[in-house]
Amino acid sequence: MRYEDLIGRDLKDVRAAIRNGAYRGHTAGLAPGRLQANLVILPEAHALDFLRFCLRNPKPCPIVGVGDTGDPRMPTLGDIDLRTDLPSYRIHRDGVPAGDAPDICDLWSDDLVGVALGCSFTFEHALIAAGIDLWHVTHDRTVPMFRSTRPTVPAGPFAGPMVVSLRMIPEDRAREAAAISARYPQAHGAPVHTGDPAALGIADAGAPDWGDPVPLPAGHVPMFWACGVTPQAALAGAKLPFAITHTPGHMLICDMAEDADAPPVAPGRIPDQQGVMP
Known part of the structure; x- marks a missing residue:
């Protein structure tokens, strides 16, 4: 099934296509109005340290759901099966x-815990509804993501750089895009930086570490959000032996x-370089 086949379809159809293996692409722009989440699955022995890491870094890691040990369901987020309900999973062994x-x-075991984290795809729906074009959604690409400095x-073995996602606005x-996204604290909220990518240690905004490059047209400003x-x-x-x-x-x-749920931010205000509203 193609991305175009699922644009505008409701959650039931999108989830069915993913669960039965008919769709394996990115989820940007799909099932508007529904919360999208990043996922980390790891052994229970490391889960507490990981949850501490998320609580200490709420901007890139806003916790929206935690499963029970060994249970692939996540009922607080809906009729979820963590084993099948993502279009694609990444397997990590020894941190690689x-x-x-x-x-x-075939990889699920009784000692695994699932942690769901808010995703910027959520506020993208609001940006699109406001008439702000997002190139990667329009052109069926994955948003570009970068390791920042x-x-x-x-927390415990967990540490490293904040990853950020880029949208050219x-x-x-x-200012409007910043104000809209600020209303979604469970989806990373307001940008952490607007302007020169070099301020985040990004040498080439056209060469992302994850995702696809996007055009950098004149008349647009690069805006970076914390990323899940x-x-x-x-x-x-952390170099865990195994994680998903x-x-x-x-x-x-x-x-x-x-x-x-957060109160809307007044138009005309934009976060400073630290993502703080003036």
């Missing part, structure tokens, strides 16, 4: 990506509605 898999039924707060819509791929960078440093994550761009789509 060891390939992607269409499902993890901003450190995370360590028309200059006259940048940050735990994958932390897994590399989503393949970047291939998210868990939940039953619950997108979180817009």
Whole structure:
């Protein structure tokens, strides 16, 4: 099944296509109105340290769900089966990506714990609804993601750089885009940086570490949001013998509605270089 076949379809159809293996692509723009989540699955012996890492780094790692040990369901997020409900899973061995898999039924074990983290794809729906074009969605690509030089707060073996995602936004819509995304704290909230990529240690904004490059047109400003791929960078440093994550761009789509509980930010305000509203 192609991406175009699922645009505009409801959650039931999208989840069925993913669960039965008919669709294996990225999830940006799919099932609008539903919370999308990054996923980390790891042995219980490391879960507490990982949850500490997320709590200490809520901007890139906003926790939206935690499963029970050995249980592949996540009922707080809906009719979820963590073994089948992502389009693509990434397997990590000794901290190194060891390939992607269409499902993890044969890898699931009784000591595994699933942790779901908010995803910026959630606020993208609001940006699109406001008429702000997102090139990667329009052109069926995965959002570009970069390792930044901003450190995370360590917890146990987990540490590493914050990963950020890039969207090129028309200059006259940048403040509005920041204000809209700020309403979604469970989806990384406001940008962490707007402007020169070099301030984040990114030498070439056209060469992402994950995802696909996007055009950098004149009249647009680069805006960077904290990204839920940050735990994958932390897994590399922790060198766990075994862990599973989503393949970047291939998210868990939940039953619950997108979180817009935070009060809206007044138009005309934009985060500073640290992502703080003035």
